[in-house]
Amino acid sequence: MISGGEQAHGSSVMDQVGDNIIHHVSNSDIHHPIVHLPHLFGIDMSVTKHVMMLWVVAVLVSVVVIIPIRRFLRKGSGVPTGMINAIESIVKFIRDSIVKPNVGSKWVMMWTPLLLTFFFFILFANAIGMIPIFDVLGLSDRFLFHTNPESFLNRLLHGGVTATGNFNVTAGLATITFFSIMVAGTLAHGFINHWKNLAPKGLAWPVYIILIPIELMGLLVKPFALTMRLAANMTGGHIALLALLSLMAIFGEMFHSTAAGVGVAFISVPMAAAISGLEIIVVLVQAYVFTLLTSVFIGMAINVDH
Amino acid sequence: MEATAFLPIGMGLIVIGAGIGIGKFAAAAAESIARQPEAADKITGAVNLPLFLLEGVAILAEVFTFLMLIL
Numbered sequence: 610m611i612s613g614g615e616q617a618h619g620s621s622v623m624d625q626v627g628d629n630i631i632h633h634v635s636n637s638d639i640h641h642p643i644v645h646l647p648h649l650f651g652i653d654m655s656v657t658k659h660v661m662m663l664w665v666v667a668v669l670v671s672v673v674v675i676i677p678i679r680r681f682l683r684k685g686s687g688v689p690t691g692m693i694n695a696i697e698s699i700v701k702f703i704r705d706s707i708v709k710p711n712v713g714s715k716w717v718m719m720w721t722p723l724l725l726t727f728f729f730f731i732l733f734a735n736a737i738g739m740i741p742i743f744d745v746l747g748l749s750d751r752f753l754f755h756t757n758p759e760s761f762l763n764r765l766l767h768g769g770v771t772a773t774g775n776f777n778v779t780a781g782l783a784t785i786t787f788f789s790i791m792v793a794g795t796l797a798h799g800f801i802n803h804w805k806n807l808a809p810k811g812l813a814w815p816v817y818i819i820l821i822p823i824e825l826m827g828l829l830v831k832p833f834a835l836t837m838r839l840a841a842n843m844t845g846g847h848i849a850l851l852a853l854l855s856l857m858a859i860f861g862e863m864f865h866s867t868a869a870g871v872g873v874a875f876i877s878v879p880m881a882a883a884i885s886g887l888e889i890i891v892v893l894v895q896a897y898v899f900t901l902l903t904s905v906f907i908g909m910a911i912n913v914d915h
Numbered sequence: 916m917e918a919t920a921f922l923p924i925g926m927g928l929i930v931i932g933a934g935i936g937i938g939k940f941a942a943a944a945a946e947s948i949a950r951q952p953e954a955a956d957k958i959t960g961a962v963n964l965p966l967f968l969l970e971g972v973a974i975l976a977e978v979f980t981f982l983m984l985i986l
Contacts, residue, residue: 710960834971841974898967905964 622862626855634847636775637768643761658768659775666734666772674729703728707901711908716797720907723789724900727782731773732896735843738771739888773895774843776836783832786903790831794910806913831906835899842895846888853881919984926980933973940966 637643642655677692689697700721708724709717747766756762772778794803807824808817856877861870944962948955 706960834968834975837975837978838967838971841978845974845977901963902967 735892
């Protein structure tokens with residue numbers, strides 16, 4: 610709430626609340642980016658908040674996952690210590706209870722790396738949205754630093770933190786799923802047979818007139834549903850959280866008293882805390898779901914027995 | 916009366932539908948685990964996937980309602 614930059618003058622609190630919530634879950638404005646970069650191929654390459662968060666997530670995944678694993682592998686056969694223990698249990702869980710039952714033991718070692726990448730990336734990108742570091746920065750800016758609106762710190766405060774709450778990011782992830790389904794089917798059955806496998810064999814020919822368009826549509830619906838599920842889940846949780854906190858401002862405005870707002874705080878703050886707890890579960894579950902569904906779709910392309 | 920005035924009703928219908936669906940899943944899973952506790956892992960695995968597909972449909976509907984509301 611604090612970092613909601615510009616105050617809309619003249620409008621009531623009720624009007625500001627909606628804008629403030631949208632401002633907190635959507636990407637920052639391309640016209641006020643964090644880092645200005647030139648146009649490339651007609652695309653504005655300027656770094657907005659979500660792009661920056663993607664980089665932060667990439668650095669975080671490297672530091673927490675990739676570097677310890679590399680160091681462990683370079684050491685040769687050693688007893689896993691510290692961080693490696695945690696990573697190993699996650700990797701084992703994904704390989705043995707997500708990928709293997711769906712993809713099959715023949716292809717499991719080929720597709721586990723991709724799905725592990727998905728899992729760790731989505732997990733970190735989701736989880737970083739639950740850490741209110743930019744709200745703390747905004748609070749200190751508003752009350753301690755008083756930087757001007759065009760400063761780097763102030764530009765940093767615009768926009769949401771959860772990169773996976775952006776439909777473009779999840780659409781990119783789902784595009785990888787889309788192509789990996791194709792690659793999986795092609796490697797397992799050959800290019801022609803993969804497309805033949807889309808519809809089950811041995812039905813009466815009139816059925817195929819309906820079935821083939823449905824299967825082709827299903828090809829696109831699968832990644833589309835993945836896109837929407839992840840982004841909407843991440844956005845929805847944050848909207849619910851902010852809507853509960855906004856109740857304080859709304860009630861204070863409605864009854865023209867600070868006491869009403871403070872009174873509502875005793876209800877809305879514990880509820881927001883409870884929803885934050887729920888969000889932590891959602892963060893884990895959505896990373897799991899994306900991995901699970903991707904492996905199910907890849908498995909459907911490989912093990913065709915409708 | 917604007918058409919968007921009915922969108923909250925649509926959202927409510929989505930929540931009711933998804934709630935009934937997920938409730939039935941949870942009830943059936945709990946019952947079958949109670950009958951056969953040793954098969955709990957298999958039951959959870961079988962319930963997970965349709966549960967998330969159902970959730971996906973509900974989320975899609977919510978997103979479309981929301982988009983209609985703001986566009």
